[in-house]
Amino acid sequence: MYTFKELRKASNVQIEGKKMKLAVLGNCSTQFLRIAILGNAKLQGINLDVFDADYNQIDAQLLNNQSEVYAFNPDNIILWLATDKLYEEFLDMPIEQKTEFADLYIEKIQRYWQLINKNSESKILQMNFTEIDDKALGQYSAKIEYTFIYQIRKLNWLLQQAMNQNSNVYPVDILSIQTQIGQSNLYSSSFYYNAKMTVSPSALPYISKAVTDILKSMSGKIKKCIVLDLDNTLWGGVIGDDGLNNIEIGELGRGHAFSNFQRWLKQLKQMGIILAVCSKNNEDIAKEPFEKHEDMILKLDDISVFIANWQDKASNIKEIQQNLNIGMDSIVFVDDNPFERNLVKQMIPEVEVPEMPEDPADYLNFLQNCNYFDVVSFSIKDADRTKQYKAEFQRKKSEQSFMSIDEYLKDLQMIGSVSFFEESKYSRIAQLTQRSNQFNFRTIRYTEDEIRKISEDKNCIPLYFTLKDRFGDHGLVCVVIMKKEDDKTVFIDTWLMSCRVLKRGMEEFVVDNIIKMAKEKGFSTVKAEYIPTNKNMLVKDVYKKFGFKEYEKNKYIINTDNYISKNVFIKEEI
Amino acid sequence: MDRQTVSEQVIEICNDVFDNDDLVLTEDSSMSNVEEWDSLTHLSIINDIEDNFNISLTLEEISNSKSLKQLVSAILNHL
Numbered sequence: 001m002y003t004f005k006e007l008r009k010a011s012n013v014q015i016e017g018k019k020m021k022l023a024v025l026g027n028c029s030t031q032f033l034r035i036a037i038l039g040n041a042k043l044q045g046i047n048l049d050v051f052d053a054d055y056n057q058i059d060a061q062l063l064n065n066q067s068e069v070y071a072f073n074p075d076n077i078i079l080w081l082a083t084d085k086l087y088e089e090f091l092d093m094p095i096e097q098k099t100e101f102a103d104l105y106i107e108k109i110q111r112y113w114q115l116i117n118k119n120s121e122s123k124i125l126q127m128n129f130t131e132i133d134d135k136a137l138g139q140y141s142a143k144i145e146y147t148f149i150y151q152i153r154k155l156n157w158l159l160q161q162a163m164n165q166n167s168n169v170y171p172v173d174i175l176s177i178q179t180q181i182g183q184s185n186l187y188s189s190s191f192y193y194n195a196k197m198t199v200s201p202s203a204l205p206y207i208s209k210a211v212t213d214i215l216k217s218m219s220g221k222i223k224k225c226i227v228l229d230l231d232n233t234l235w236g237g238v239i240g241d242d243g244l245n246n247i248e249i250g251e252l253g254r255g256h257a258f259s260n261f262q263r264w265l266k267q268l269k270q271m272g273i274i275l276a277v278c279s280k281n282n283e284d285i286a287k288e289p290f291e292k293h294e295d296m297i298l299k300l301d302d303i304s305v306f307i308a309n310w311q312d313k314a315s316n317i318k319e320i321q322q323n324l325n326i327g328m329d330s331i332v333f334v335d336d337n338p339f340e341r342n343l344v345k346q347m348i349p350e351v352e353v354p355e356m357p358e359d360p361a362d363y364l365n366f367l368q369n370c371n372y373f374d375v376v377s378f379s380i381k382d383a384d385r386t387k388q389y390k391a392e393f394q395r396k397k398s399e400q401s402f403m404s405i406d407e408y409l410k411d412l413q414m415i416g417s418v419s420f421f422e423e424s425k426y427s428r429i430a431q432l433t434q435r436s437n438q439f440n441f442r443t444i445r446y447t448e449d450e451i452r453k454i455s456e457d458k459n460c461i462p463l464y465f466t467l468k469d470r471f472g473d474h475g476l477v478c479v480v481i482m483k484k485e486d487d488k489t490v491f492i493d494t495w496l497m498s499c500r501v502l503k504r505g506m507e508e509f510v511v512d513n514i515i516k517m518a519k520e521k522g523f524s525t526v527k528a529e530y531i532p533t534n535k536n537m538l539v540k541d542v543y544k545k546f547g548f549k550e551y552e553k554n555k556y557i558i559n560t561d562n563y564i565s566k567n568v569f570i571k572e573e574i
Numbered sequence: 575m576d577r578q579t580v581s582e583q584v585i586e587i588c589n590d591v592f593d594n595d596d597l598v599l600t601e602d603s604s605m606s607n608v609e610e611w612d613s614l615t616h617l618s619i620i621n622d623i624e625d626n627f628n629i630s631l632t633l634e635e636i637s638n639s640k641s642l643k644q645l646v647s648a649i650l651n652h653l
Contacts, residue, residue: 003625004621005590005621005622005625008591008618012593031614032614032617189633190620190630190631190632190633190636191617193633194617194633194636194637195613195617197617201617201618201621202621202625
């Protein structure tokens with residue numbers, strides 16, 4: 001969220017593009033709101049002009065068909081009847097009239113709408129009402145129609161009914177902002193009593209965003225598709241490593257948070273948002289939970305385009321976009337992994353990439369507050385578009401589009417390190433040998449004790465690798481154990497890597513170091529083996545790619561003098 | 575924080591709000607001798623001061639602090 005100060009600065013910027021005109025009419029002081037909306041709109045690339053009528057001039061401006069507001073010829077008029085003023089009027093009413101308060105006000109508002117519709121072409125942005133609970137009868141107020149809290153809640157109810165019947169009116173949901181940020185952040189008594197400003201400057205970024213979201217939607221900038229990662233985004237854990245029965249989904253613990261996230265996504269789909277999947281996985285493994293896990297809320301039928309492979313995600317998103325034939329700027333990409341997010345952000349800046357919170361329990365709230373899916377029309381008939389897009393995808397399923405990511409990798413400024421096993425790392429190393437399934441050539445599991453023995457064995461070369469880049473530290477992500485076969489030959493007993501760091505130059509960095517280390521220890525030959533499992537097809541051809549010869553099925557050999565260094569992108573930490 | 579430091583920060587805040595390179599502010603600058611300093615920019619200054627010093631000025635302080643000197647004194651009451 002921008003600060004009010006940032007919005008104030010942006011409000012003076014000149015920008016190009018089609019001009020939109022907005023008039024602000026309030027029963028309170030709206031100068032700061034004007035500045036905030038201007039700033040927010042300009043930061044979103046909307047060339048906005050805002051006319052701010054003087055305080056409390058709604059009747060005068062709307063009744064006179066020659067008024068300044070009508071002369072301004074706005075595309076939109078904001079009507080802001082702040083609750084604070086309504087509350088004062090309510091208190092001044094005789095008690096017997098108070099039960100009529102909401103009915104009187106909704107009539108008044110509808111009369112404003114009629115006047116605007118009669119005297120202008122403008123659309124109406126109607127603010128709903130924040131709540132003030134003055135505890136006149138304590139909590140009992142909530143059921144007594146003589147109280148303000150009863151009347152203001154009723155007014156909100158009448159307002160949503162009235163808006164529902166009027167296609168020219170668009171809600172600005174300031175009540176939802178009050179719920180989100182709280183009354184103590186929304187309201188500042190000193191600003192109210194000094195300047196009749198019913199919201200504090202620190203709340204204006206939220207309100208101006210709500211307004212700008214509608215303007216964006218009116219100009220056709222809407223989100224149509226949400227592209228989802230799978231592991232640790234739709235469920236807890238890594239399906240390829242943990243397996244179907246161990247991923248977190250369902251009603252227990254963290255699984256509950258992922259389930260609720262899926263429930264919300266399913267609703268988005270029902271409302272017309274296309275769901276797509278983009279995952280670094282083998283396709284059949286990635287689809288398994290959708291087909292077989294009974295706690296999954298989302299099914300394959302809910303997903304319009306399902307892409308699971310080992311290509312970079314930017315290329316995959318391009319494919320999704322082409323298949324759906326929608327604009328890049330209508331896509332929201334949700335992934336727990338900052339590396340993937342940054343890659344997509346840099347390669348396709350038009351895509352909306354929310355900076356997801358660390359804790360999956362916060363995903364839902366966070367994304368809801370982002371308010372990506374503002375629309376200015378809705379019809380239940382054309383809501384669920386999934387089927388039509390799925391069919392379209394089947395037709396157009398074509399060659400993957402490749403795209404160079406070398407520039408991006410260079411830009412990451414990756415730094416890798418290689419070290420011998422050490423005491424403090426034994427448990428992490430053992431854990432990796434037990435959990436890694438996909439990038440793991442021989443899938444040999446070791447306990448912590450066995451790792452200790454290997455570490456102390458003179459005939460072993462036990463290495464672990466770390467990786468960091470300018471966005472953060474991935475920590476210990478790779479383990480290599482080489483064992484001496486004879487004076488000249490060493491065998492790669494174990495090579496495994498965390499899937500988070502695949503396809504970004506780490507493989508090259510590791511093989512370079514394997515060969516270098518073998519040479520230093522006086523070996524001229526390195527042997528290796530691939531033992532296929534149903535999860536490690538990914539690494540089937542890796543040794544071949546690095547110039548090893550297959551001397552027997554799945555067994556490889558290389559002479560260290562014939563090896564040509566492959567690493568380009570990762571600098572070694574000394 | 576001493577008066578000197580507060581004063582420097584307030585001048586910086588005011589310069590930022592008034593956004594006029596020709597304007598030279600001192601502790602004697604006030605609503606009566608700075609053209610840009612009107613009721614609206616005054617509230618911008620108050621908002622930026624409250625954010626910057628992480629304080630909340632009272633209604634009275636806001637309406638009575640019509641010069642830089644008075645603003646600085648009001649802030650010091652809260653530090």
